[in-house]
Amino acid sequence: NAGVTQTPKFRILKIGQSMTLQCTQDMNHNYMYWYRQDPGMGLKLIYYSVGAGITDKGEVPNGYNVSRSTTEDFPLRLELAAPSQTSVYFCASRNRDLALEGYTFGSGTRLTVV
Amino acid sequence: KNEVEQSPQNLTAQEGEFITINCSYSVGISALHWLQQHPGGGIVSLFMLSSGKKKHGRLIATINIQEKHSSLHITASHPRDSAVYICAVRSLISSGSARQLTFGSGTQLTVLP
Numbered sequence: 001n002a003g004v005t006q007t008p009k010f011r012i013l014k015i016g017q018s019m020t021l022q023c024t025q026d027m028n029h030n031y032m033y034w035y036r037q038d039p040g041m042g043l044k045l046i047y048y049s050v051g052a053g054i055t056d057k058g059e060v061p062n063g064y065n066v067s068r069s070t071t072e073d074f075p076l077r078l079e080l081a082a083p084s085q086t087s088v089y090f091c092a093s094r095n096r097d098l099a100l101e102g103y104t105f106g107s108g109t110r111l112t113v114v
Numbered sequence: 115k116n117e118v119e120q121s122p123q124n125l126t127a128q129e130g131e132f133i134t135i136n137c138s139y140s141v142g143i144s145a146l147h148w149l150q151q152h153p154g155g156g157i158v159s160l161f162m163l164s165s166g167k168k169k170h171g172r173l174i175a176t177i178n179i180q181e182k183h184s185s186l187h188i189t190a191s192h193p194r195d196s197a198v199y200i201c202a203v204r205s206l207i208s209s210g211s212a213r214q215l216t217f218g219s220g221t222q223l224t225v226l227p
Contacts (some may be wrong), residue, residue: 003180023123024118033214035217039221041219042118042200042202042216042217042218042219042220043200043202043215043217044182044217045215048214077224085158090157092157102159102162103147103149103215104159105156105157105158105159106156107154107156108155108156108157110155
């Protein structure tokens with residue numbers, strides 16, 4: 001009963017480095033999301049996907065890339081990390097069925113760029 | 115002005131008290147979610163509602179669509195209820211078919227023993 005699994009939980013990057021935040025769900029959910037959470041702010045949508053092979057930008061996509069080659073996996077790629085990308089990142093998924101729209105969140109990745 | 119406003123931002127209560135957290139929004143919505151973020155950071159979905167009232171254990175969520183307002187109540191509060199409570203709405207007009215959520219900034223609740 002894993003739900004949404006995010007790795008790693010913590011990471012420190014140097015400016016200019018790259019990394020991939022992994023997200024996997026085992027609920028066969030079509031919709032997957034990446035959010036970032038900054039202190040005192042609501043979660044902001046980075047990218048989302050409505051199914052394998054389909055991705056779209058959210059509110060704050062600059063500096064990030066995603067792919068969705070399978071239903072289960074939705075990795076988030078940071079190229080050329082910047083201090084502004086210091087944040088807590090959450091992956092989430094949900095069923096397409098509008099009557100079952102509860103979201104399931106991962107446990108988060110705390111990223112610090114120095 | 116943020117589309118979703120929560121009040122209060124911080125709330126400290128004594129164990130056993132009745133707690134109310136408020137959420138106001140400015141757009142027409144199809145659904146409103148209440149989420150709980152634990153001190154360790156994980157986020158759990160508590161309620162999704164589009165009208166009326168829902169209850170789960172000591173938690174009650176209400177929504178008034180006409181007034182664009184929702185409340186989350188906790189009865190007989192306990193220190194384990196200490197968490198950040200987040201309100202999120204799905205607007206009627208939203209980009210894409212995935213019906214994105216707009217989040218409030220959260221209410222930090224601390225319940226003292």
